[in-house]
Amino acid sequence: MITTTHIWQALEEVKDPELPLVSVVEMGIVRDVQLAAGSVHIKMTPTFSGCPALDVMQRDIAAKVRALGFTQVTVETVLHPPWTSDWIADSAREKLQQLGITPPIRHGGNLIPIAFLDVATCPRCGSTNTILKNTFGPTLCKSVWYCHECQDGFEQFKAL
Amino acid sequence: MNTNHQTALAQKLLFLADDELILAHRNSEWTGHGPILEEDIAFTNIALDEMGHAATWHRLRQELTGEDVDTAVFFRDPAAYRNVQLVELPHGDWAFSMLRQYLFDVYELVHLAQLATSSYRPLAEAAAKIRVEEIYHLRHTAAWVTRLGLGTAESHQRMQTTLDTLWPYAQQLFVNLPEDEALGEMGMAVSPSSLLEEWQHLTTTHLTQANLIIPTNHMPPTTDRADHTDHLTSLLAEMQSVARQYPTAVW
Incomplete structure (x- = not known):
């Protein structure tokens, strides 16, 4: 008998296409899993609403649940409450670090001072002797920084 | 919600969608042509x-x-588009595109803060979501306004010329339209004119700090969103060529 717990576990294997080590569950993208009379209804929420990986994630989530044997699977996109980077799990923060991406600072709902705070810790050497080079990096969700100690660039996942 | 309110709300959503879509398309024309790689990206x-x-x-x-949605975007004629003229103007030089985006970003922040309190819940939720994302746009374009305004004599002069051109166009964003009365009655959206004071205060402060002079011409070239330039x-x-040539294509 498959329960919602099994579905959540299966979804841990669905990765964010732009952050291949991190799952859609750890990112806080999957918000709710409902199982009733053999059909599954999942609610997901976009990180950034212009994120080009949204459709891929929606498709991957549905495919993963179908692979468990369900035929009736719907994946609904919800906008409320708006996704916040505070929902990124600690496990995902460690993986981001391994990928060379500084995780976002937890802001507890007080985003504006964080968005304008020009401090990021280098994911390689841990130095804060860094400078913001660009608020928009190779993807929408990342900014580009330079570490004066390593004398090399790095990315930070933006606080949202 | 009666039919009148529903029609007004659908029109309002079209205004919001068309402004963003046309501006997005204009900005995308810089892809591969940005002044430096980081800015291109x-x-x-x-x-x-x-x-x-x-x-959204x-x-x-x-x-x-x-x-x-695809039908609305790819199979609607220019006369049926309801964007303001500000966003359809050619992308011009870098100063033009940065300043246009800046003026629009400030408008969006002021506007979305109000829309986030809309009595129509889907609209309020979307506005709240989009608003936080816009903080990063404004941060980026506001920095460019300062950089170019206080940069070289040439960058300053180009910014001033652009500001003189764009300022009247930006005023069209604050023109009240027939739909706004019905929307106001229902608490669905505030009137555009009520946003002007805050927008003007924010832009004037920042532009003045960048050594730019606020133009005296506040007359928008048109007050009708059905009215477009060529x-x-x-x-x-x-934008519509591929969809119209291959209407049944799937990708």
Whole structure:
């Protein structure tokens, strides 16, 4: 008998296409899993609403649940409450670090001072002797920084 | 919600969607042509973000009107578009595109803060979501206004010329339209004119710090969103060409 717990576990294997080590569950993208009379209804929420990986994630989530044997699977996109980077799990923060991406600072709902705070810790050497080079990096969700100690660039996942 | 309110709301969503879509398309024209690689990527991402916002507004409209989003975007003629003229003007030089985006970003922040309190819940939720994303746009374009305004004699002069051109166009964003009365009655959206004071205060402060002089011409070239320049026709001809040539294509 498959329960919602099994579905959540299966979804841990669905990765964010732009952050291949991190799952859609750890990112806080999957918000709710409902199982009733053999059909599954999942609610997901976009990180950034212009994120080009949204459709891929929606498709991957549905495919993963179908692979468990369900035929009736719907994946609904919800906008409320708006996704916040505070929902990124600690496990995902460690993986981001391994990928060379500084995780976002937890802001507890007080985003504006964080968005304008020009401090990021280098994911390689841990130095804060860094400078913001660009608020928009190779993807929408990342900014580009330079570490004066390593004398090399790095990315930070933006606080949202 | 009666039919009158529903029609007004659908129109409002079309205004929001068309402004973002056309601006996104104009900005995307810089992709591969940005002055430096980092800026090329940054501005492309801003364009992508605005495109995502346009899609959000269009989906809300679809829930009300039933019109398919792709049909609305790719098979609607220029005369049926309801964007302001500000966003359809050719992208010009870098100063032009940065300043236009800046003026629009400030408008969006002021506007979205109000829309986030809309009595129509889907609209309020979308506005709250989009608003936090826009903080990063404004941060980026506000920095460019300062950089170019206080930069070289040439960058300053180009910014001033651009500001003189764009300022009257930006005023069209604050023109009240027939729909606004019905929306106001229902607490669905505030009137555009009520946003002007805050927008003017924010932009004037920042532009003045960048050594730019605020133009005295506050007359928008048109007050009618159905009224377009020829630039929109050529923009849509390009944007819609593939969809119209292969209407059944799937990708």
